[in-house]
Amino acid sequence: MSSKDRIQKIKEDTRHNILRASLDIVKEEGWGALSMRKIADKIDYTAPVIYEYFSNKDAILKELTRIGYVKLAGKMEEARELSTTPEGQLEAMWLAYWHFAFAYKELYQVMYGVEMNCCSIENSCPDYVRPMNMLWDKIEEITPAEKRSEEYIDRKYYSFWSVVHGLISINLTNQINRDELNREVLKDAISGLINSIKN
Amino acid sequence: MSSKDRIQKIKEDTRHNILRASLDIVKEEGWGALSMRKIADKIDYTAPVIYEYFSNKDAILKELTRIGYVKLAGKMEEARELSTTPEGQLEAMWLAYWHFAFAYKELYQVMYGVEMNCCSIENSCPDYVRPMNMLWDKIEEITPAEKRSEEYIDRKYYSFWSVVHGLISINLTNQINRDELNREVLKDAISGLINSIKN
């Protein structure tokens, strides 16, 4: 009856509270600080109670991942409605994807396994910048003199790096191995960018 | 004298063994399984000994990161020597970067914070594929009929995704925030790809 429904609702609330508490902790202290006891503290329970709502910690992460995908799809739908041409819609959807990643940074991180590196990279270890410098210099070399500016080369460098690193990340996280697809995407992107620099 | 040198060498060896043992464990069981005690076991010591060579676990990860960058630069140099034109050299260097990421997967992961997601994504939760489907369909829509094949749309979808996700990952890990650069790279890539589809 009504009491059963009320109990059901309280259970759903608690489940929701666990998810919200988790996300709050991550927002405040990062993924590394998320623990079952900390979640329990936030919702005024002890840790074992959580296991009545989620079978383990991974299940919480998985549900947050799912929520992330739902939210992302919603944002993309919203963006699509703002444009009338298909080209405009496609662009709007990618921009919505982009904005989602930063507006819901923590969700994006758990969705795609993008973790902050241990410690601050910018300890200016010279080894860190050498690969970048090698590529940067070579891009500079093939850039026609009239285009050659720091901003231009920077932009091209980041364009290269984005496609390559993006494709690598996708391959490393989703272990879907599609060699011929990778090769074509990579070749397309690299030759496309080289052409866009030379002309 | 000689005894001091020998001691010095043993110390260097131990330091090296710690790093190699760490990488071995990660290769066998993944980053999540790497622990100080497990490293110590592999080199026939107890855990506290490691702290005479590295101030903490992060320092080990940091050194592995550095080693990764050195190795990457080496591979890129090798690749560069194989070509004579600057365009060929640039392409070869990016391909070397690409191959490095898979040949030294664990190093690439610690260098760029690309972690495997908790559990297998392909539990075929329909929510996971919705954003992809939305984009895929829209790409199909703007693709001229004579080009329209599954392979073609797949390739274009992954090209889009790679740039956008790559740029996001770079922004999330290296917290270097360069808004105008991001906007330009993103706009360039998206409009470039849309044009390449339409023509």
Added chain:
DNA sequence: TTTAAAATCTAACACTGTTAGGCAAAATTA
């Protein structure tokens, strides 16, 4: 051979995810 120093270990602390078992309040049944 005694003494100083270096190398290494054990034990502990505070944390982690997770499970088992118990206690008390609530709901159900007689």
Added chain:
DNA sequence: TAATTTTGCCTAACAGTGTTAGATTTTAAA
């Protein structure tokens, strides 16, 4: 209403984590 069952929640524990302090053994110097 009284007895019984179910539910909700907690404490305590286990095995693991990174890390530190202190004791102990081994090596080197006097």
